[in-house]
Amino acid sequence: MTHMPLASPARPSLRHDDLPSPAYVVLGMVRLGARSGYEIKQAVELSIRFFWTISQAQIYPSLELLERKRLVRGRSDPRGRRPRRLYTITGEGERALREWLTAAEPIPFELRDIGLVKLFFADALDRDEAVTLLALVKRRSRERVGTLKSIEAAAEEAAREGNVHPLLTLRMGIAFHQAMVDVSEEFEQRLGREGDD
Amino acid sequence: MTHMPLASPARPSLRHDDLPSPAYVVLGMVRLGARSGYEIKQAVELSIRFFWTISQAQIYPSLELLERKRLVRGRSDPRGRRPRRLYTITGEGERALREWLTAAEPIPFELRDIGLVKLFFADALDRDEAVTLLALVKRRSRERVGTLKSIEAAAEEAAREGNVHPLLTLRMGIAFHQAMVDVSEEFEQRLGREGDD
């Protein structure tokens, strides 16, 4: 095993007044009209969940942080004895979001896929077991392509109204899962041929 | 914001005698010939780092766990007063690895990409700022395609010697980054056209 230094720390430390990524995600969703922690969670599940998730337990502390920094303004609107807080983005918040979006820092691409790890090690398997595993990975991507395509019409509608970027990210999701399906099929043939000798 | 229940817990709890994923990664690398914690780390950096990472601090506890479960056997081989332990996989270890690779459990696909998140929110930007951001994401994938292609010859060589699956995962990496480049270019045109009105 030869050596090959690599690096750039996975999570570079935050600069001056930067926020942690989840806070920017929350800020972005407030900008798009999500008013409460609950609505933010729903919005994430409906839109970016294919490349970013956030748990409810992270959202409320993020909102507090954003409010302390005056990037959002919250007002209390309780339901009976249950507290409820509704938020809107401030001018400063808009500015902070745009600054984050245009920051020159490198953007790490972080994929953590146990499916690809399994495929990588699949030479430890018999041919037919490996074929089954590959079929599983392929099906997973094909299903994902289906789910994403079912949202496409809504994203196209949004694009016509000026929000093109959700459609862009959706198309990227479709494209790269389709790419994984294609490579799977190519290799299914190859594994089939090699089984013939 | 309408509701849409989703779910499946991100990290389903481990069954009976399953190991955490990092331990299987370590086990797989020992099987491929990495003998020490250090070599395992090198092997990960040289091969699966594009879809899985593992920090050195995780490796040693994983090796201890694997040894306690008799999935690997370690022998001490110190250098001077510095301890060193070399590991080999056991028959039981081979079996556990194959069992994991063939397990019927669903394989979650977890992508966490701040680049796609930024693109999703990019309607908050002016057209030329959005174009710059898209160019950044495109460049990142194009560079990744380049890096991966530079490894391709080595993977093809390994494939000829019977290890086809590293080539498979490499091709998947190339394909889906290429897909992201393609979609980027398609949208660059679209954004350009819309700027003309």
Place this chain on the structure above:
DNA sequence: TTCTCCATGTAAGTAGTTACATGATTGG
């Protein structure tokens, strides 16, 4: 001798999770 690589180990911290508790409102 100084640098880089081989090699292990641990302390302290961060980021994130699940699970649970609470309770109001709406629709069947």
Place this chain on the structure above:
DNA sequence: CCAATCATGTAACTACTTACATGGAGAA
């Protein structure tokens, strides 16, 4: 009145990270 949905908050935990300490071996 019961179930589902809207809505918030927190405690306990897991996974994982960075940073540092240690030290041998070989090369320049």
